[in-house]
Amino acid sequence: MTDGDWLLPxxxxxxxxxxxxALYAALLSVATKAWRERTGVALRLDVLPKRATLPLMIGLPLLLIGGPYAFGATGRPAWLIATSLLGAAVSVGFHLAFVRLHRRTA
Structure with a gap:
């Protein structure tokens, strides 16, 4: 996998x-619209504690971008697999926590 012919420029x-x-941001905007249409309540990230949202908003893009860079530097595909799985787990966990919080307040 680390062969120069395989790697992208x-x-x-x-x-x-x-x-x-950009796709991740677009999916968030689609989810926001769908949530608002389904529940009638705006999807508001400000109702969650800043100690949860701030690391997510900064860390998730860094995680998704850092994995490919680590792969390019080391040539080990484990970086891509690990960051993809971790990013998906963080996204799903954040979504479930947000839904649970909104159910409590509704």
């Missing part, structure tokens, strides 16, 4: 990383 990696991050 740096500009292609950057385009891929930016596309993935």
């Amino acid at each position: 740096r500009p292609a990696w950057m385009a891929t990383l930016l596309t993935i991050t």
Whole structure:
């Protein structure tokens, strides 16, 4: 996997990383709209404690971008697998905590 013929050039990696991050933001906006239409309540991140939302808003994009960079530097695909799984687990956990909090306040 670390063969030079297999790896993407740096500009292609950057385009891929930016596309993935933009897609993540777009999915959040779609989820926000769907939540508002289904419940009639705006999806508000300010109701969650800052100690949870701030690390998520900063850490998740860094995690999703850091994995491919670590893979490029080390050539070990375990970085991609680990950061993908961790990112998915963090996203699902945050979603479940948010839904539980909104159910309590509704």
